[in-house]
Amino acid sequence: DARVTQTPRHKVTEMGQEVTMRCQPILGHNTVFWYRQTMMQGLELLAYFRNRAPLDDSGMPKDRFSAEMPDATLATLKIQPSEPRDSAVYFCASGLASSGVRETQYFGPGTRLLVL
């Protein structure tokens, strides 16, 4: 049963600390998405990659957030320095771009981040 995996599942940190979230997409998928979910804003797209190349990161605060795909099996989202307003659930999703408009995104379990 292929799934997107994310680590850590929960993270509590203090303001100013660096946070790194990791995602392993489903094997064979070539698009990876990072979302943030909060009660106030709902689901927001932060960044996405196709074939490891970043296509759009316009949803990310550039001064503190960065997203990378060091290889096809690993995507990372970093926050440095973290702030209390970054507290949210961060989801990674993967898909197969060749499906065209039908491409389904499969979500990981999320990382619940709390910045004190």
Add this chain to the structure above:
Amino acid sequence: AQKITQTQPGMFVQEKEAVTLDCTYDTSDPSYGLFWYKQPSSGEMIFLIYQGSYDQQNATEGRYSLNFQKARKSANLVISASQLGDSAMYFCAMREARYNQGGKLIFGQGTELSVKP
């Protein structure tokens, strides 16, 4: 302007009854896809059903069906024979072909469904 509108923040349904969750969308792109996801209290996002703008028939997946009315730009999710495990938040989402390069999905705000025993 909102691309995806889910007007029902919360809904209740009696177990074993059918329920319809509303979703309207806004696009000028003739080619698009519509998706529904379920998010139970555990937090994961679960894909339920897909409808393409050119699909001739309404999509069905088990107890889920999509009432697709293209002219009205609505894509309502119908859950038949509700079960207690259907209690969750439900999100409608859309992908427009113009954004196909990135596969970007636009999500609605969600509808919280509660199934009563």
